[in-house]
Amino acid sequence: MDNFQIVSEDMDRQLSGMDAKASEFKMLMTYYECAILEVKTKLDVLNNEFKATDERNPISTIKSRIKSIPSILEKLDRKGYPSSIESIQTHLDDVAGIRVICSFIDDIYKVLDMLKNQDDLKILSIKDYIKNPKKSGYRSLHCVVEIPIYLSNEKKPMRVEVQIRTIAMDFWASLEHQIRYKKFSDTSADSIKKLTNCADTIYETDMKMMSIRQKIIDDKND
Numbered sequence: 617m618d619n620f621q622i623v624s625e626d627m628d629r630q631l632s633g634m635d636a637k638a639s640e641f642k643m644l645m646t647y648y649e650c651a652i653l654e655v656k657t658k659l660d661v662l663n664n665e666f667k668a669t670d671e672r673n674p675i676s677t678i679k680s681r682i683k684s685i686p687s688i689l690e691k692l693d694r695k696g697y698p699s700s701i702e703s704i705q706t707h708l709d710d711v712a713g714i715r716v717i718c719s720f721i722d723d724i725y726k727v728l729d730m731l732k733n734q735d736d737l738k739i740l741s742i743k744d745y746i747k748n749p750k751k752s753g754y755r756s757l758h759c760v761v762e763i764p765i766y767l768s769n770e771k772k773p774m775r776v777e778v779q780i781r782t783i784a785m786d787f788w789a790s791l792e793h794q795i796r797y798k799k800f801s802d803t804s805a806d807s808i809k810k811l812t813n814c815a816d817t818i819y820e821t822d823m824k825m826m827s828i829r830q831k832i833i834d835d836k837n838d
Contacts, residue, residue: 640701641685641701644701644704644705645682647765647772647774648682648711648712648774648776649682649712650765650767650774651712651763651765651774651775651776652680652682652712652713652714652776654763654764654765655714655737655761655763655776655778656678656680656714658731658734658737659675659678659714659716659727659731660678662727662730663675666726666730673719674718674719674720674723674726674727675716675717675718675723675727676717676718676719676783677716677717678714678715678716678717679714679715679717680712680713680714680715681713681715682711682712682713683708683710683711683712683713688704688708688711691708692704692707692708695707709740709741709760709775709777710760710777711775712774712775712776712777713776713777713778713779714776714777714778714779715778715779715780715781715786716778716779716780716781717781717782717783717786718780718781718782718783719782719783720782720822720825720826720829721746721782721822721823721826722826723782724746724757724780724781724782725757727780728742728757728759728780731759731761731778736763736764737761737762737763738761738762738763739759739760739761740759740760740761740762740775741759741760742757742758742759743757743758743759744757745757745758746781746785749815749819751812752792752808752811752812752815753788753792753811753812753813753814753815753816754788754789754792754815755781755785755788755815755819756779756780756781756785756789757779757780757781758777758778758779758780759777759778759780760775760776760777760778761775761776761777761778762774762775762776763776782822784818784819784821784822785818785819785822787818788814788815788818792811792815795807795811
């Protein structure tokens, strides 16, 4: 997930056909960037607190991105929504995205619980693709959160999609995306099956690693 950069000289061209000026779109993207900062700060604080109380960090890495203009317009068109600033805010939950990479599967749910306990952050939806993986084998936990950003003259609620997965799940998802979508759009059924098998193997490895960690903790406490 790359950091979002607005190329100002191309913005008017990319926004052609959209009911918005480049300045309005840039301001909206700034709001989303602020929302990412708010959520990321919360995650950093919670991660540091967890390290102090449990002597380890549940979060390994945090990545963020803002959807590109073409991706936003393509999704609006695909979903049958008008291309407007209001439509982006109303219908798209993943313009701002944060990916939280954890070491172990149980850390994923700890991070989710920590977010649920924040009284100024609202969980709007949860999709658990770990307990219910996609047919491709994709596993991750997705939640859409709403958080207020404090501007010079108003408080504005903004939505951010948070994806939480293990290091192994992220490894698989990144390579699967390159193989299936970037390079070979007509991936064979056999290759897709092999990708799914790899995802299952990675999940089993995740579970074994979590079990090994727990065994070491139990032995230490005996």
